[in-house]
Amino acid sequence: xxxxxxxxxxxxxxxWAAASQPSLEALAADPYWLKLLRTEARQxxxxxxETLTAFASADSRGDNTxxxxxxPARAYWLRQQRPDLAxxxxxxxxxxxxxxxxxxxxxxxxxxxxxxxxxNPSSLFGHTLLRIDSKNQxxxxxxxxxxxxxxxxxxxxxxxxxxxxxxRFPGSFSLLPYxxxxxxxxxxESRDLWQYELNFTPAxxxxxxxxxxxx
Numbered sequence: 001x002x003x004x005x006x007x008x009x010x011x012x013x014x015x016w017a018a019a020s021q022p023s024l025e026a027l028a029a030d031p032y033w034l035k036l037l038r039t040e041a042r043q044x045x046x047x048x049x050e051t052l053t054a055f056a057s058a059d060s061r062g063d064n065t066x067x068x069x070x071x072p073a074r075a076y077w078l079r080q081q082r083p084d085l086a087x088x089x090x091x092x093x094x095x096x097x098x099x100x101x102x103x104x105x106x107x108x109x110x111x112x113x114x115x116x117x118x119x120n121p122s123s124l125f126g127h128t129l130l131r132i133d134s135k136n137q138x139x140x141x142x143x144x145x146x147x148x149x150x151x152x153x154x155x156x157x158x159x160x161x162x163x164x165x166x167x168r169f170p171g172s173f174s175l176l177p178y179x180x181x182x183x184x185x186x187x188x189e190s191r192d193l194w195q196y197e198l199n200f201t202p203a204x205x206x207x208x209x210x211x212x213x214x215x
Contacts, residue, residue: 021082024048030081036074036214052078058090069094073210097213104144105134106209109200112145114185115192127185131178131195132209140195141179146212148173173215 027033028045037047051074054067068075069092079086110131130146137143151170185191200208 021084024052027078027081032077036077036211038215052085055089056085063093064096066090066092066094068092069097071214072097073207073214076207076210100213101206101209104132104209105136106132106205107135107137107202108133109198109205109208110140110143111196111198112181113194113196114181115194129181130208132175132205133197141182143178144175145178145181146173146175147181173212175212 022030025045028048033048034044037044051067051071055075055078057067068089072094075086075089079089110133112129112131114127114129127149129148131140132144132146133140134143148171151172182193186193
């Protein structure tokens, strides 16, 4: 359940078409903006103002450090909502992000479910991840996967089992080669893998990748 609550942040719609430009108040209250802030922001309007100020700033400590490089998902959405504001943003040099996105080449999303595994308390109910399929991909094993897992902080034994099964560990996202997860689930643990391609457009898939980078 924790996975689906968290992954819904990545799977939110990524393409918008507004008939008129929304006000800043409307943007701050928009459900998608709140999702980009991980739904925990107590002052979404203040965060919006600070984000816009940072995006418009010409001051940078160097390549890849500008706010536009750190939060491309926010920048993409705000640019669509208020292109008039984006006209004043500098041409930031985001070579690290652009290289990462170019290598990832996100085009399609596949939901992968690994069956339950009794040998690990955290896997008693199975595990779910998202595979990012790239353009011209000829082998699924060469794709990357977005994984959401618990951070146990080194806790072991009975405490690990209890906290793992009751969802008391904080969770975090990670991006890793898909073949690593196949080897772990299929080869080492003999778990079945079920794959379901999601009805995402390439634009929506790319925005999901931006959201991952933002986090």
